[in-house]
């Protein structure tokens with residue numbers, strides 16, 4: 072089977088547009104817009120409080136507590152791959168291959184990838 076990867080680490084998946092199709096990434100591998108609200112330390116005001124309170128901050132600049140996992144194919148290495156993506160925009164944060172390895176309880180697993188980024 073011949074083909075070309077339509078995903079890259081650090082960039083939106085699916086590309087362009089990411090999840091929902093409306094995200095913008097001016098620089099490849101850089102921040103994805105719109106960004107979330109930055110911190111306000113003024114607890115007593117009506118200013119928006121920070122949305123950056125998740126466990127993980129992605130290369131896209133978003134904050135999240137869990138990743139989206141997509142099954143894809145890596146044509147360069149001829150193996151299936153699990154794409155671990157920001158669950159807002161879909162920016163690919165890292166990969167695990169073969170895909171099945173993400174589901175196992177070993178050092179290449181999804182659980183390990185989240186615990187030891």
Ligand SMILES: [Zn+2]
Nearest residue numbers: 131133157160
């Ligand atoms: Zn994101």
